[in-house]
Each structure stands twice: as C-alpha cells, then as structure tokens.
Amino acid sequence: MITESSDKKELLTATEGVISQLQNLMSSINAHKINIIPYEDSWTAGQLFRRVIKSINGMSEAMKTKSKPADRGAGEKIADQKKHFLI
Incomplete structure (x- = not known):
C-alpha cells in the first residue's frame, strides 16, 4: 500500500x-465497445484509457528525473489536491 512515506521505487x-x-x-473489452461514444461530446473508453496512460507515464518519467529534495512535507498538498480532484 502506498503511503505518505513511500519511496520513489515503491511508487x-x-x-x-x-x-x-x-x-x-482494456484487453478484456470488445474492440468495438472500446470505440463507442457513450454520449455526445464524451470520450470513448479507448480515448480515456490513452489519456490516463499518458498521464501516468508522464508522472513516472518526471519521478525518474534528477531533482533537488522538496522543501515541504510529502503530504502537505494532499488536502488541496483532494479538493480539486475528489469533488
């Protein structure tokens, strides 16, 4: 389980x-269903999957780059992020 004290390798x-x-x-879903637009102006399951993977890969690459240690606590921004993303 990932916690505030998890290290980069664990993450x-x-x-x-x-x-x-x-x-x-995604491989268990019928290929036709992956590309169905569920309602107007929405993403298909395939499009959503692609965006999620791009986001995850981007975060992973950012975590692999050299950087200076943070000057704040690891969990300092959690409450703010929850307000924005867990409405």
Whole structure:
C-alpha cells in the first residue's frame, strides 16, 4: 500500500502494476465497445484509457528525473489536491 512515506521505487513499482491492470482490463473489452461514444461530446473508453496512460507515464518519467529534495512535507498538498480532484 502506498503511503505518505513511500519511496520513489515503491511508487514506480505500484504505477507499473496499475498500468498492467489497466491494460488487462482494456484487453478484456470488445474492440468495438472500446470505440463507442457513450454520449455526445464524451470520450470513448479507448480515448480515456490513452489519456490516463499518458498521464501516468508522464508522472513516472518526471519521478525518474534528477531533482533537488522538496522543501515541504510529502503530504502537505494532499488536502488541496483532494479538493480539486475528489469533488
């Protein structure tokens, strides 16, 4: 389980696991259904999957780059992020 004290290696390993699970899920869906537009102006399951994977890969690459240590606590921004993303 990922916690505020998880290190980079744990996070990257967990991320790889999530990508694998998503790929298994998508491969189990009928190819025709992946490309159905559920309602006007919405994304198909395939488009959503592609965006999620791009986002996850981008975060993984950012975590692999050299950077200076953060000058704030690891969990300092969690409450703010929850307000924005977990409405």
